[in-house]
Amino acid sequence: MLIDMHQPGIEPRPISLISGASPFCETFFTDAVAPKDAVLGKINEGWSVGKRLLQHERASQTGAAGGGKVTPLQDIAKKYVGTDEQGRIADGELRLKVNRNVMDARVHGLTLARAMAESKGNGATNAASVLKNSATHVAQTRAELLLEIMGHQGLGWEGEAFSNEEQEAVKSWLWGKAMSIYGGSAEIQNNIISKRILGLPDSTHST
Ligand SMILES: Cc1cc2nc3c(=O)[nH]c(=O)nc-3n(C[C@H](O)[C@H](O)[C@H](O)COP(=O)(O)OP(=O)(O)OC[C@H]3O[C@@H](n4cnc5c(N)ncnc54)[C@H](O)[C@@H]3O)c2cc1C
Incomplete structure (x- = not known):
């Protein structure tokens, strides 16, 4: 599903890489919400979208x-x-x-x-x-x-x-x-x- 990143409970923490760069994060979701119509594709077919x-x-x-x-x-x-x-x-x-x-x-x-x-x-x-x-x-x-x-x-x-x-x-x-x-x-x-x-x-x- 698509999730609005600008809401309470979403916390991206930067990951430091061995090369010294830090271009991305691990993201924690704590009680974050998404409306039902934010599902991408059909329910239980997320892997097809993911692939x-x-x-x-x-x-x-x-x-x-x-x-x-x-x-x-x-x-x-x-x-x-x-x-x-x-x-x-x-x-x-x-x-x-x-x-x-x-x-x-x-x-x-x-x-x-x-x-x-x-x-x-x-x-x-x-x-x-x-x-x-x-x-x-x-x-x-x-x-x-x-x-x-x-x-x-x-x-x-x-x-x-x-x-x-x-x-x-x-x-x-x-x-x-x-x-x-x-x-x-x-x-x-x-x-x-x-x-x-x-x-x-x-x-x-x-x-
Ligand atoms: C620099 C970097 C950036 C990344 N950026 C992102 C990102 O932006 N978003 C995101 O979601 N992820 C990201 N990742 C995560 C990345 O997609 C995973 O690390 C990667 O898919 C491997 O999965 P894993 O770490 O769970 O390893 P595992 O799946 O645990 O694999 C461990 C080892 O087992 C082997 N293995 C596993 N399953 C099989 C199999 N079925 N057959 C044969 N060999 C197998 C693998 O080849 C590997 O050698 C990033 C990783 C790195 C290093």
């Missing part, structure tokens, strides 16, 4: 850091690790990892664009589960690689010894841990993919 809302939520979580305005990972790697005589990232193993992440980000971005075009702008489909997991993978891997590239400099929390970019790296890495949990964990997305896209039997009902 549709969750599709919208995860559709908004399908973008992955790595494209757009962020500094390309390969440029950061070259700055910290240096380049070989061909101008490539000096460390061959790191170069492979960075290449893979940059390619994954590109493939994710193109797949996302195609899925959006095919759904005519309606991102709230079951494909959002695939794209949310893929966006999470790309962003978490990038955050891990950033720390690997920066070494100790990527572990600074505050102070002049660390640039803004370095302080942001550790916070993004910590924030990234939440990506595979919020909006439905990665395992729950896999359940949706197997049931709703692949048509596999519901594991909770199988023997």
Whole structure:
């Protein structure tokens, strides 16, 4: 049901996150009221409404850091690790990892664009589960690689010894841990993919 948040008995308490940010709250309802006609949809069919809302939520979580305005990972790697005589990232193993992440980000971005075009702008489909997991993978891997590239400099929390970019790296890495949990964990997305896209039997009902 829809509830008027501006009434006595509703108390949002901010949750402090490990990354230092606090963008949302847990909300307590004590004797708060809602009129009968504020029910959204039919009584006892709230889960159908909830599932549709969750599709919208995860559709908004399908973008992955790595494209757009962020500094390309390969440029950061070259700055910290240096380049070989061909101008490539000096460390061959790191170069492979960075290449893979940059390619994954590109493939994710193109797949996302195609899925959006095919759904005519309606991102709230079951494909959002695939794209949310893929966006999470790309962003978490990038955050891990950033720390690997920066070494100790990527572990600074505050102070002049660390640039803004370095302080942001550790916070993004910590924030990234939440990506595979919020909006439905990665395992729950896999359940949706197997049931709703692949048509596999519901594991909770199988023997
Ligand atoms: C940063 C952040 C922001 C959030 N914002 C909001 C918000 O704005 N509003 C809101 O309502 N909630 C919010 N959440 C809560 C979030 O939706 C839940 O944490 C998430 O859905 C996981 O549920 P849970 O914590 O109850 O874990 P659980 O469901 O207890 O899961 C625990 C573990 O068991 C696994 N698991 C559980 N069930 C299954 C299953 N059937 N099959 C396989 N594995 C399973 C999960 O994958 C997970 O690893 C937020 C969470 C985070 C971290």
